[in-house]
Amino acid sequence: MELIWMIIVAIVIVYLIVSTALFLFPTIIHRNHGNKVGSLKISAHRGGAGEFIENTMPAFHHSVQLGVDMLEIDVQETKDSVVVISHDNDMYRSTGQKGLISETLFQDLPPYSNNLFLQFDRVQCTSSQSDFSFVKLDDLFECHKEIVIHIDTKDGKPSLVNRVSEIIVKHDRLKNTVWGNMSEVKNDLCYSVNPDITMxxxxxxxxxxxxxxxxxxxxxxxxxxxxxxxxxxxxxxxxxxxxxxxxxxxxxxxxxxxxxxxxxxxxxxxxxxxxxxxxxxxxxxxxxxxxxxxxxxxxxFPSRLIKYHSDKKDSSGSDAGETSQILGRVQE
Structure with a gap:
C-alpha cells in the first residue's frame, strides 16, 4: 500500500514539474506562431460600424485613414459566386429589402440603409455618405493592400471558403489576413483548404x-x-x-x-x-x-479608440501630435 502511494506521489510530482515547464516554456514541444500577422492593437469592427455604415467602402477608407491596425469583416457569396462583405446573408436588416445574398446576383444587390442599429452599443448609426454599395472582397483587398483584415467566413460553405482562399492568395495576403469561423467544423474546413492563412x-x-x-x-x-x-x-x-x-x-x-x-x-x-x-x-x-x-x-468607434491611445500618450508626456493631426484631418 505504501508503495502505491509512493508511485502516486511520484506521478503527481512529475506531472506538476512537466505541466509547469510546458506552461512557462510551451515552445519546448509546440511551434511558436511568431509574427504571423502584424499588430492587431486597434481593430475596426465591420469597418467601423459606429462612424459610417458597416462594411461599406467609406467605412473602410475612414478607418484606414485613422490608422487602425485591422479591419474586421464577414463575407457572403452571391448567386453568381461573388464574395461580398456582409454580416448577414438575409438582406432585410442591412438594406430594408427582403431576400438572401446567396440567391441574388451581385449587380442586383440593393444598397445598404443609411441608418443601422449597433447591437454592441444599442444606438443607431446614421450616415450621409455617398456610397452605400455592397463591397467585393476583391475590391477591399485592392484598395487596402497592407492592412490586416480579419474575415469570418460566416455560413462556411466549401464554395465560399475556397473562393475566399483563392482571393487571399491572388492578392498575396497570406501574411496580413486572419480568417476562420465560430463553428469548429467550418474552422477545420478553412484550415484544410489553406493552412497557411492565420486563423x-x-x-x-x-x-x-x-x-x-x-x-x-x-x-x-x-x-x-x-x-x-x-x-x-x-x-x-x-x-x-x-x-x-x-x-x-x-x-x-x-x-x-x-x-x-x-x-x-x-x-x-x-x-x-x-x-x-x-x-x-x-x-x-x-x-x-x-x-x-x-x-x-x-x-x-475607431476614432474613440485612437483618441484614447492619443490621450494616454499625451498624459504620459509622449508626443501624440501625429495621431492628433490624423484625427483633425478626418474631422475636417
Missing part, C-alpha cells in the same frame, strides 16, 4: 483552451490558431445592465473573472497567439481591457 479560434476551441488552462493541461495541447477573439463580460454588463436580472449579472461577473485572465494571456503570447477583445465602444472599457494586457481591441 482565429472557434467557440469550441475557445472553451477548450480555457478548460485546459484551468485543469493545468494547456501546455500539453497544440493550438493551430494564432488569434483568440473573446468578448469582455464586464463591458456587456455595463451596456446591458438594465435588461439583466440579478442572477444573470452574477453569471457575467463570474464569466469576467474566468475569461479575463492575465496568466492565460501571458502563456498564449509565449506561443505567439494574440488575444483580441470585442466589441468595446467606451473609454472605460478600453481602460479595463488594457489592464489585462490584451493584444488588441475591436471597436465600432
Amino acid at each position: 482565429f479560434m472557434s467557440i469550441r476551441k475557445v472553451i477548450f483552451t480555457y478548460l485546459m488552462f484551468y485543469l493545468g493541461l494547456i501546455g500539453f495541447f497544440p493550438l493551430k490558431e494564432s488569434v483568440l477573439d473573446i468578448p469582455m463580460p464586464s463591458a456587456i454588463l455595463k451596456q446591458f445592465s438594465d435588461v439583466l436580472s440579478g442572477w444573470q449579472k452574477m453569471l457575467v461577473h463570474i464569466a469576467h473573472f474566468l475569461m479575463m485572465n492575465r496568466l492565460l494571456f501571458w502563456h498564449l503570447r509565449r506561443r505567439g497567439i494574440k488575444v483580441v477583445v470585442f466589441v468595446l465602444n467606451k473609454e472605460e472599457s478600453f481602460s479595463v481591457a488594457e489592464k489585462y494586457n490584451v493584444d488588441g481591441i475591436m471597436t465600432d
Whole structure:
C-alpha cells in the first residue's frame, strides 16, 4: 500500500514539474506562431460600424485613414459566386429589402440603409455618405493592400471558403489576413483548404483552451490558431445592465473573472497567439481591457479608440501630435 502511494506521489510530482515547464516554456514541444500577422492593437469592427455604415467602402477608407491596425469583416457569396462583405446573408436588416445574398446576383444587390442599429452599443448609426454599395472582397483587398483584415467566413460553405482562399492568395495576403469561423467544423474546413492563412479560434476551441488552462493541461495541447477573439463580460454588463436580472449579472461577473485572465494571456503570447477583445465602444472599457494586457481591441468607434491611445500618450508626456493631426484631418 505504501508503495502505491509512493508511485502516486511520484506521478503527481512529475506531472506538476512537466505541466509547469510546458506552461512557462510551451515552445519546448509546440511551434511558436511568431509574427504571423502584424499588430492587431486597434481593430475596426465591420469597418467601423459606429462612424459610417458597416462594411461599406467609406467605412473602410475612414478607418484606414485613422490608422487602425485591422479591419474586421464577414463575407457572403452571391448567386453568381461573388464574395461580398456582409454580416448577414438575409438582406432585410442591412438594406430594408427582403431576400438572401446567396440567391441574388451581385449587380442586383440593393444598397445598404443609411441608418443601422449597433447591437454592441444599442444606438443607431446614421450616415450621409455617398456610397452605400455592397463591397467585393476583391475590391477591399485592392484598395487596402497592407492592412490586416480579419474575415469570418460566416455560413462556411466549401464554395465560399475556397473562393475566399483563392482571393487571399491572388492578392498575396497570406501574411496580413486572419480568417476562420465560430463553428469548429467550418474552422477545420478553412484550415484544410489553406493552412497557411492565420486563423482565429472557434467557440469550441475557445472553451477548450480555457478548460485546459484551468485543469493545468494547456501546455500539453497544440493550438493551430494564432488569434483568440473573446468578448469582455464586464463591458456587456455595463451596456446591458438594465435588461439583466440579478442572477444573470452574477453569471457575467463570474464569466469576467474566468475569461479575463492575465496568466492565460501571458502563456498564449509565449506561443505567439494574440488575444483580441470585442466589441468595446467606451473609454472605460478600453481602460479595463488594457489592464489585462490584451493584444488588441475591436471597436465600432475607431476614432474613440485612437483618441484614447492619443490621450494616454499625451498624459504620459509622449508626443501624440501625429495621431492628433490624423484625427483633425478626418474631422475636417
